[in-house]
Amino acid sequence: MWPIGVNTWVWTSPLTDDELARLAPRVAGWGFDVIELPIEHPGDWDPHKAAALLAELGLGASVVLVMPPGRELVAASAQTVSDTQDYLRACVEAAAVVGSPVVGGPAYASVGRTWRVSLEEHRALYAELRENLRPVADYAAGRGVRIGVEPLNRYETSLINTVEQALEALDGLPDEGCGLALDSYHLNIEEKDPAAAVRAAGERIALVQVCGTDRGAPGADHFAWPAFADALRDARYTGPLVIESFTAENQAIATAASIWRPLATSQDALATEGLAFLRTL
Numbered sequence: 302m303w304p305i306g307v308n309t310w311v312w313t314s315p316l317t318d319d320e321l322a323r324l325a326p327r328v329a330g331w332g333f334d335v336i337e338l339p340i341e342h343p344g345d346w347d348p349h350k351a352a353a354l355l356a357e358l359g360l361g362a363s364v365v366l367v368m369p370p371g372r373e374l375v376a377a378s379a380q381t382v383s384d385t386q387d388y389l390r391a392c393v394e395a396a397a398v399v400g401s402p403v404v405g406g407p408a409y410a411s412v413g414r415t416w417r418v419s420l421e422e423h424r425a426l427y428a429e430l431r432e433n434l435r436p437v438a439d440y441a442a443g444r445g446v447r448i449g450v451e452p453l454n455r456y457e458t459s460l461i462n463t464v465e466q467a468l469e470a471l472d473g474l475p476d477e478g479c480g481l482a483l484d485s486y487h488l489n490i491e492e493k494d495p496a497a498a499v500r501a502a503g504e505r506i507a508l509v510q511v512c513g514t515d516r517g518a519p520g521a522d523h524f525a526w527p528a529f530a531d532a533l534r535d536a537r538y539t540g541p542l543v544i545e546s547f548t549a550e551n552q553a554i555a556t557a558a559s560i561w562r563p564l565a566t567s568q569d570a571l572a573t574e575g576l577a578f579l580r581t582l
Contacts, residue, residue: 303533305579306335306363306543307572308510314547314554315341318350329358331573335541337363337510338399343391348398355399362399363508363543365482366392366406369557374409374433375426375460382433389437389448397444403540404441405449405482405508407458408434409470412557415459426460427470435474442478449482449507454490456559462491464498468505480507484545489514489524496525499532506538510545511579517564518571519544520578530582542582544575 307328313320316339328336338351355362372385392404409430418426434448441448450471452461461467467481481502488495499506513522520526548568549560565571 302580303539303582304334304361304541305576306337306361306541307333307576308337308339308365308543308545310339310545310547310551310554311572312548312568314339314551315345318346321346321351322354325354325358325360327569328572329360331576333360333572333576335361335363335543337365337543337545338395338401339365339367340392340395341367341369343388343395348395352399361541362396362401363541364392364396364399364401364404365545366404366408368407368411370411370414372411373414375429376410386433386437390440393437393441393444393446393448396446402445403447403449403480403482403507405451405510407451407453407461408437408448409450410458410460412453412457415456418459423460423466430470431472431474434471434479438474438478440478442475447478447480447507449480451482451484452487452491454487462487464492464502468501471505476505480505482508482510484510484512485519485524485529486510486512486514486516486545496528496532499529500535503536506533506536506540508540508543509533509538510543512544512546512575513564515564516546516558516560518546518575518578520575526578526582542579544572544579546571
């Protein structure tokens with residue numbers, strides 16, 4: 302059985318030490334195995350304090366990166382790329398401290414950045430991504446962490462939308478430092494066959510995030526969850542299934558994810574109902 306996790310974005314953004322101290326005991330009390338910690342800005346929360354708290358509660362950790370405007374690894378100035386690499390290294394350091402084996406997210410371009418890209422331009426941008434991500438992936442491998450590069454849907458990026466594109470973009474980067482982060486929400490939009498995409502990703506899968514097709518609780522939707530679970534088994538994925546959703550009350554994250562209405566009777570219900578369903582898989 303996969304460990305089941307939940308991202309603190311379900312309730313709050315940005316994550317802080319105080320918010321983590323409030324949320325983590327509740328998450329552990331509900332029976333989650335993992336809590337997922339976003340790093341919007343290094344220093345928002347203290348990794349050493351977080352590590353001590355999670356150890357006390359018996360919770361594992363997963364870390365996700367955030368790519369707002371100005372964080373870019375392609376089609377950007379050398380300074381922007383360097384600053385983004387520094388940010389990613391800081392995420393790796395935090396992950397190593399809290400014991401997360403992965404830093405997941407769209408580690409290539411800012412969320413919401415879309416532009417028309419020809420096939421030839423895609424290839425050039427993927428080559429640029431490999432060049433700029435390689436030193437971070439090597440650094441991550443040395444710390445026992447993998448960068449999980451996440452394909453996003455067409456409305457949030459025009460660079461990497463599918464598993465096939467992600468595998469092409471990362472071809473040649475070391476498996477031990479770089480893998481894929483798959484999100485059922487994006488798979489449902491972009492993949493003709495999400496289960497086949499999971500099997501294609503195979504052992505490069507570093508993280509799996511889940512939610513309903515409306516970004517609500519997994520299970521209360523039309524996604525083919527049993528087929529998805531079978532594919533994860535075939536891919537030999539043993540990491541956590543982490544519920545990632547967002548509260549409509551947080552303007553920055555809600556706007557980026559287009560959360561315009563409540564997705565459950567409460568955010569607590571979204572988490573606990575999702576947990577109950579995921580246990581059935």
